[in-house]
Amino acid sequence: MALTRIISTGSGYSPKAFILLPCAKEQQLTPHTAGRVTNSDASGISLQVKCRSCGAESVYQTAQLPEGYRMYEVRVTGEDGPHLPASLRPLPYLEESFSVVATSPQHAHEQAEFGHSLPLAGHLAKYYIDGALHLNERF
Known part of the structure; x- marks a missing residue:
């Protein structure tokens, strides 16, 4: 095979x-x-x-980025089990903002997946690229 x-x-x-x-x-x-x-x-x-x-x-x-690259503003949010009571949600909402260098919004999304430092365990994660909600195009 x-x-x-x-x-x-x-x-x-x-x-x-x-x-x-x-x-x-x-x-x-x-x-x-x-x-x-x-x-x-x-x-x-x-x-x-x-x-x-x-x-x-x-x-x-x-001093300047290579051709084809630009800076994207990324905001990553995570919401932990909105259906659960507050006592079972130790970290109900997490958020982090930072910039990444990428060639496209999809590339920026993938950089953000590995670049954030949030403990997203079971959280509903959302990625905002330049202010707009971005869905991962790979899936």
Whole structure:
């Protein structure tokens, strides 16, 4: 039986390398993916980047984004069991807002899924990209 790998389905999105940076572990240029925007001012943009080879995280500063990329404002909300009484809902509502760098709203949604720090266990999660509710196009 042949082994096949499915990267993603639905939107045709495949994980892209944001930039090639030296990997601390392998001592060579490896692809890094962009995460949260940590700072954005007149001098440039600071991003969290993650090595796709070893998983190490670092901060990357750039004056401008590569062609095709832009900043998206993301808001992630989670509501825990609205049908349950308040005594059974220790964290009834969670919310976090941040910026990500992506090529499309779907790409921003996928970055947000891995970029948020909310403890979403059984919560109804909603992702708002640039103020509009965004449904995951992969499913």
